[in-house]
Amino acid sequence: MSFQFECPNGHLLEGTPDQAGQQCHCPTCGMLFLIPEPVVEAPSPPGIVFPGAPAAGGNPLAPQGPELLHIPCPNGHELETPPEMLDQDVLCPQCQAQFTLRRKNSVEFKRQQEELEMIRMAKLSKAWLQGAIVAVVLIVIGLGALIAIRIASRN
Ligand SMILES: [Zn+2]
Numbered sequence: 001m002s003f004q005f006e007c008p009n010g011h012l013l014e015g016t017p018d019q020a021g022q023q024c025h026c027p028t029c030g031m032l033f034l035i036p037e038p039v040v041e042a043p044s045p046p047g048i049v050f051p052g053a054p055a056a057g058g059n060p061l062a063p064q065g066p067e068l069l070h071i072p073c074p075n076g077h078e079l080e081t082p083p084e085m086l087d088q089d090v091l092c093p094q095c096q097a098q099f100t101l102r103r104k105n106s107v108e109f110k111r112q113q114e115e116l117e118m119i120r121m122a123k124l125s126k127a128w129l130q131g132a133i134v135a136v137v138l139i140v141i142g143l144g145a146l147i148a149i150r151i152a153s154r155n
């Protein structure tokens, strides 16, 4: 039974286990070296699969992209604007009009303002509605009192 080993320069040689530990000249490069012990490759154990092993990956949170504002140029071309470009003078790439990127001109800002306005209006109308209900209740009470007074004055 022969085994393979390498000389110090990496030439593949073949010997028998009883030659292990003996000096040997590599026939290719002439290097003198000791023949190593044959490496007995133990059969690798079968791979053990842990059914409860935690899955790799975990909880990938989608990375939040930078907030982009859409600011129209004076001619209405919308430019995607990262926040760090705000308050800078730019040229519209479509009509070359120069203008300043203002947050208050952005579509997002206007939308936000509209939402705020709607909330304000909703609150106002709610307050108005409550006021109206109070008024109606007062009128009913007032009418009831009036009727009561009239009935009382008849007797
Ligand atoms: Zn060699």
Ligand SMILES: [Zn+2]
Binding pocket: 073, 074, 075, 076, 077, 092, 093, 094, 095, 096, 097
């Ligand atoms: Zn433009």
